[in-house]
Amino acid sequence: MFASAAYAGRYELEKGKGLEVCEAYERNLNLSKPQTPRTCQRDIHSELGFTRPDWQRFFGPVSRIPSSSHVNEHIDRFLWERDANPAGYSILSQWKGTKRQRRQAWENYNAERNRGLWPNHRLYAEIDIDNNGETEPVYYEHDCAGSYGSLLLVLMEDYSDINYKKTALVMPHPSRKEAGWGDIRKLRPG
Numbered sequence: 001m002f003a004s005a006a007y008a009g010r011y012e013l014e015k016g017k018g019l020e021v022c023e024a025y026e027r028n029l030n031l032s033k034p035q036t037p038r039t040c041q042r043d044i045h046s047e048l049g050f051t052r053p054d055w056q057r058f059f060g061p062v063s064r065i066p067s068s069s070h071v072n073e074h075i076d077r078f079l080w081e082r083d084a085n086p087a088g089y090s091i092l093s094q095w096k097g098t099k100r101q102r103r104q105a106w107e108n109y110n111a112e113r114n115r116g117l118w119p120n121h122r123l124y125a126e127i128d129i130d131n132n133g134e135t136e137p138v139y140y141e142h143d144c145a146g147s148y149g150s151l152l153l154v155l156m157e158d159y160s161d162i163n164y165k166k167t168a169l170v171m172p173h174p175s176r177k178e179a180g181w182g183d184i185r186k187l188r189p190g
Helices: 020-031 071-083 099-116 164-170
Strands: 122-127 136-143 149-154
Antiparallel strands (some): 136 149
């Protein structure tokens, strides 16, 4: 016997009620009458005022990003510190959380992450992400078939680093630290 998930067929806001852009996007998502959760591309309904950004490759001959930029390294480190569980990139049964194990876990994470993300999975566009009338460079990473999912990060105007303040507004979930998650979950009784 297999258990199957039940889907209600609509999205509902958990955060953002009362914010015009959030409520409009909820209508956009539900206009397609989803039967299952969307994990990758979502329909965009221009009649609601939404358009797709003009995503460009993050690095390459047509990119505006200087080839000397180290922003990819900043992005990798940010995601490691914010969301990665170092124990998951180690031999779990031997995990003690030592400096050496954490360093090796970072190397494993970084190698796996950069092996799995092809250039067309790291994109950017100029978007008015905070609705203030000015565009910001936004990094978009998608890996629908892999374990990383999709995310948006807002970058500094010169593409030199992450704009941490604006990025905090678009992150889909709290960081591991904010959620109070340790490296290894304690066993439940029994």
